[in-house]
Amino acid sequence: MDPHLLRTYVTVARVASFSEAARELGYTQSAVSQHIAALEQDLGAPLLTRRPVAPTAAGERLLEHAGPLLLRLDAARADVVRMVGAPEHGLTLAATPMALGSRTLAALPAAGVTLRVLAREEIPAAVAQGGAELGLVDGLTAPNDPLRHPDVAPLTTYGVGEEPVCVLLPETHPLARRDGLRLADLVDARWLDAPDAGLPLAQLRRANGGEGFRPALRYEGADVRTLAALAAAGHGLTLLPRAAATGVPGAVAVPLVAPRLVHRTELVHSGSPRGAAAAVVDRLLERV
Amino acid sequence: MDPHLLRTYVTVARVASFSEAARELGYTQSAVSQHIAALEQDLGAPLLTRRPVAPTAAGERLLEHAGPLLLRLDAARADVVRMVGAPEHGLTLAATPMALGSRTLAALPAAGVTLRVLAREEIPAAVAQGGAELGLVDGLTAPNDPLRHPDVAPLTTYGVGEEPVCVLLPETHPLARRDGLRLADLVDARWLDAPDAGLPLAQLRRANGGEGFRPALRYEGADVRTLAALAAAGHGLTLLPRAAATGVPGAVAVPLVAPRLVHRTELVHSGSPRGAAAAVVDRLLERV
């Protein structure tokens, strides 16, 4: 189970061709064939069907392992190498769209920052592999509960803020006058489905036993203003942190009172931030 | 970053000796020396100090990565190989002490079961690497919230039961007459510290911002009856699922009403349970 073999295996599985994978990896087709044969012999089972080239059941299983495995491997080498090289001068920050509050923005230095917006699951990987020195992730949890990150590497996370969650309703909505809403009362409502903009509808549904939270309009962008406008226009409900939910024209933000959820944002970094990154961490954690 | 090199690196770091590691791995001392040299050259930094042999800063970092990495690697190969080999006849089940309720016990076949009690963090690894076909893990969470497992491999988990949580108090305790207790009121009490028996005091403290929940007696065993007896004798408070907390002589079980926590037990298995394991899964999930 040499990582090289795994690597060629995943690319062969991806492009569904030995020859194409060989070209992509800079090998000969022969070498790729031998790699796959070696893997299959090692594991004692065929991993791919030929003609057409497709993973077998065992191959599918191996694919599930191989991705994270190679990711961790890259993360490990990146992490160690990073300690050695000189601290970079610029700072690149990977963040989800909603993680960037005024407080976090204020903590950034005036110049030399690259901001990279990614999906929530991609941020730990980006930080681990050196694509960014710091990551900011947001999500919904119980108060003081840490978020769940895919663990690609030993990373350090800190909570940098929690904010109440509001339901954003059109002004004309029958529930718009309420002082607070319970999520249980909204199970049967129609919701916006906006995975890229940070509304984890699937998570809510799972917490509810797989029922309810039927999607109305699906929004594949990541822009929060658009999301709010959609909610205001009655295309479906959405949850937003209070700061983002207030002041939306035509909409009312009603605090969510049960279950007790907060919009939490966390800072994630690998081992030892250095240079500009360390300064930002200190400022965000008020260790100035 | 060949896994072989990593493997020898971790054993060298563990035994703090090149020669000893060589003996353990079945290599020559020379080979081990070359392995380490190769790693250091690859990463561009010394990983170990010689004489005495100890990891450098970069080496410590690498160690953090290497363990999980090798674990995942083993898990991957075990998982794929397992699909291929014939389904075993016996069934081995890895479980935490408190995960074994009457319901789970009833689901087991009459014969051929090996029960292996492990710490909570070890169970996913055991299941992933084939040390057990099934795992049962328990823990405290919000209702319907899944437990957090160290993710060594892509595993499937199901909730198999949730039970209210009680605080176990000596009969003479001033709060023993209450109908329900809030955790916030018990922050300053003295608690039993019983990590092996499933009381995650550190978790409670973390949820409380790192304050409170001072440990009184520390119990390093895993036996629940002893834990209950300790609580009854006034050595400290503890949380227990209701079934385990009722009927303890000299003690009163008072339900925990806030925060809303449940004692949840989950079934974890890798991909596709076969044979006896599949039957147990079906029975536990009431898919009979």
Added chain:
DNA sequence: CACCTTCGATAAGCAACGCTGATGGGCGCG
């Protein structure tokens, strides 16, 4: 203080591995 033992580094030799290039066979497609 000198000797000896132990430990890690290094050099040379050799076997095995892993890649390339060439060739063969099977399936799909025209």
Added chain:
DNA sequence: CGCGCCCATCAGCGTTGCTTATCGAAGGTG
């Protein structure tokens, strides 16, 4: 039906990676 693409196999060769042998340094002992 036959051509062509694609994967498997084989031979050849360079490189890698292990072993054996030897050295220098450090620590322990009489």
